[in-house]
Amino acid sequence: MSPIPFRARKVHSANKEGDAMSDNAEKLFDDALALADTHLDAALEEAGPLADYVAVAMVEAAVNAAVAAAGHEDIAKVLRDLADQIEQDAEGGDDE
Numbered sequence: 001m002s003p004i005p006f007r008a009r010k011v012h013s014a015n016k017e018g019d020a021m022s023d024n025a026e027k028l029f030d031d032a033l034a035l036a037d038t039h040l041d042a043a044l045e046e047a048g049p050l051a052d053y054v055a056v057a058m059v060e061a062a063v064n065a066a067v068a069a070a071g072h073e074d075i076a077k078v079l080r081d082l083a084d085q086i087e088q089d090a091e092g093g094d095d096e
Contacts, residue, residue, distance in 0.1 A: 040058060043058060
């Protein structure tokens, strides 16, 4: 399995080489997120009245692909962190 950088698990390093690798991983993640957002927007537009269902289905498909790429333990941790963030946002009245 290849190491996949996740924002919820940002690597902190005490050396410059580690910092550069962390910075590179963060940039790769940002690029991947931008690409995913582009494709999600296109899929939702194409889905029309099914957009809400497609959004949820894409989460499931993405989770399955992520588990295959990074393993269930890492993805379960990321999903727990994401769920906590969603709950905090809901409690704070934040819609994002």
